[in-house]
Amino acid sequence: MPYREREESVTLERMEAPLAGTEVEPDAELFTVNMGPHHPATHGVLRLLCTLEGEVVRDVVPLIGYVHTGIEKSCEDQQYWKAITFVERMDYLAYYFNAYAYCSAVERLLDEEVPRRAQYLRVVHMELNRIASHLFWLGTSALDLGAITMLWWALRDRDTILDLFEMSGGQRLHPRYFQVGGVMEDLPPGWAAKCLDFTKNMVARIDQYEALLNENQIFIERLRDVGIVPQERLRSLGVSGPLMRATGDPWDLRKTMPYSSYEDFDFKIPVGTIGDHYDRYRVRIAEMRESLKIIEQAVEGMPEGPFITPNRKVALPPRHELATSMEALIHHFKLVTEGFRVPPGEVYEAIESPRGELGCFVVADGSSKPARVHMRDPSFVNLQCLPDMARDELIADLIAGIAMLDPILGGIDR
Amino acid sequence: MIDATGLELIARSVRQAVGEGTVRDTIHAHGQATLDVAPESARNVLGFLRDHADEPFDFLASLHGCDYFPAEPRLAVHYQLLSTERRERLGVRTRLTVEAAEAGTLPTVTDLWATADFQEKETFDFFGVRFDGHEDLRRLHMPEDYEGHPQRRDFPIGGEPVLYTFNEHTTPRWYE
Incomplete structure (x- = not known):
């Protein structure tokens, strides 16, 4: 077709129609926008390909792999007790959970009993970690929605938890406190009092957060009735954790399949009603209160006894034995140089992390x-529900969706 | 927790409903139950377990690959099923040779559970298991033009230069 003819065939009628005062809007054009991998609102190096129609999101494709570091592959080259350091770095806000899932999988392969005191110590640390993780989520999510105060408040209280971690495990992040068979050390003097002090203050702090956010018009308008995904769809997508409980499904592995003495504690499973962003926010806030209850019960009812299994084939002997006992020295030497051997087998161990079911699959070859x-x-797994959450809503709600999804890219890419 | 007898009952009902040769083995160890099924019938077995009225395993918790090198058949795909009603887990494992995995003998389960989409892509990426019928099977974590499947046991650890391979063909070994 000659150029002139083609030019004449273009009609501007549709474009001009709204200018002439009619009600008909021109068909908006679809365009694709790249968001990320470096974007402050994506909570890590997450890249999203968004297909937009004006400001409305028609489709989102999450692209991942930007922080893939091959941790799973690296673990295959480490002794069992050294791999704990690696798995902790996957979901870097819930490190105690990674370590627990891995350690308990190895314990199951070894058929190793964990002393009650160690189980309680693990529960205390995991629940503290859950609060720390939810606080970080609360601070960054509120920041995404324009409430910068929450970031300082939440991180201030998270710092208190990190102080507790530093006291017990020697590190603020990735303390490698959990060992196969128990925990690294008993609680230092003064830890329990400091922890109970924290749980007491934290209740008032959560009240403060809720006073700031629950009646905040902007916050409510941004969250209410936004990002609803039907429960059946979420189940098919494999979504678990607070996102699933926000739809009213009270599935929590701590209750349904208790591990590490969770059956000893009295706590409730908060659930939402319709599963919008507001429900997701309320469920996580309520979970923090329940975690505080568990911590108090566990610290006050801490059983006496050893904090790690007395089995010298798995756990290091105490330091003082090395000076007097030849056997202890041999065990120490064997464990440090070779590590312990695990009989062939494979297990899948699942626990409830702050974001849902965290499963660890370990294969031993002897x-x-x-x-x-x-x-x-x-x-x-939860990231797959982002397109369903964001479709046909505004792009600003996509940001709220990512915030309420609470993805940790270290865990997604591993 | 499914005990050894319960596992045999499940295996029997699967054999009756789906076919005699579908369940190759039953493994009950460390308090966990696993069915070993033939790759061709894996999808049918999983569909039966999901929809069977008495004991539906409605939730696919995890799908992942595994390399049992040097044992044969080398590769395996594990499905971790969860029954929210029974509050029990059941593992389904299917083992296949490298050739069979790359030829696509294992059917996809994305139509049964939408969650399998990412996890099958990941298994393809790391182990080279080609899921038959998956609509968009591509690499997920590794770059699109990466060669090899890094989670296989014969893939070496380390010694690999960090490459951003999109300009590698124009300026080879630019990183040195």
């Missing part, structure tokens, strides 16, 4: 290194 370590990370 040597002192795992043949395969796989983490079923809740962030990785």
Whole structure:
């Protein structure tokens, strides 16, 4: 077709129609916008390809792999007790949960009993970690929605938890406190009092957060009735954790399949009603209150006894024995140089992390290194519901959706 | 927790409903139950377990690959099913040779559970298991033009230069 003819065939009628005062809007054009991987609102290096129609999101494709570091592969080259350091770095806000999932999988392969005191110590640390993780989520999510005060408030209280971690495990992040068979050390003097002090203050702090956010018009308008995904669809997508409980499904592995003495504690499972962003926010806030209850019960009812299994084939002997006992020295030497061997087998161990079901699959081949370590990370699976959440809503709600999804890219990419 | 007898009952009902040769083995160890099924019938077995009225395993908790090198058949795909009603887990494992995995003998389960989409992509990326019928099977974590499947046991750890391979063909070994 000659150029002139083609030009004449273009009609501007539709474009001009609204200018002439009619009610008909021109068909908006679809365009694709790249968001990320470096974007402050994506909570990590998450890249989203958004198809937009004006300001309305028609489709989102999450692209991941920007922080893939091959942790699962690296674990295959480490002795069992050294791999704990690696798995902790997957979901970097819930490190105690990663370590627990891995350690309990190895304990199951070894058929190793964990002393009651160690189970309680693990529960205390995991619940503190849950609060720390939810606080970080609260601060960054509120920041995404324009409430910068929450970031300072939430991180201030998270710092108190990190102080407790530093006291007990020696590190603020990734303390490697959990060992196969128990925990690294008993609580230092003064820890329990400091922890109970924190739980007492934290109740008032959560009240403060709620006073700031629950009646905040902007916050409510941004969250209410936004990002609803039907429960059946979420179940098919494999979504678990607070996102699932926000729709009213009271599934929590701490209750349904108790592990690490969770059956000893009295706590409730908060659920939402319709599963919008507001429900997701309320469920997580309520979970923090329940975690505080568990911590108080566990610290006050802490059983006496050893904090790690007395089995010298798995756990290091106490330091003072090395000076007097030849056997202890041999065990110490064998454990540090070779590590312990695990009989062949494979297990899948699942626990409730702050983001949902965290599963750890370990295959042992009889040597002192795992043949395969796989983490079923809740962030990785939950990310698949983002397109359903954001479709046909405004792009500003996509940002709210990412915030309420609470993805941790270290866990997604591993 | 499914005990050894319960696992045999499930295996029997699967054999009756789906076919005699579908369940190759039953494994009950460390308090966990696993069915070993033939790759061709894996999808049918999983569909039966999901929809069977008495004991529906409605939730696919995890799907992941595994390499049992040097044992044969080398590769395996694990499905971790969860029954929210029974509050029990059931593992389904299917083992297949490298050739069979790359030829696409294992059907996809994305139509049964939408969650399998990412996890099958990941298994394809890391182990080279080609899921038959998956609509958009591509690499997920590794770059699109990456060669090899890094989670296989014969893939070496380390010694690999960090590449941003999109300009590698124009300026080879630019990173040195």
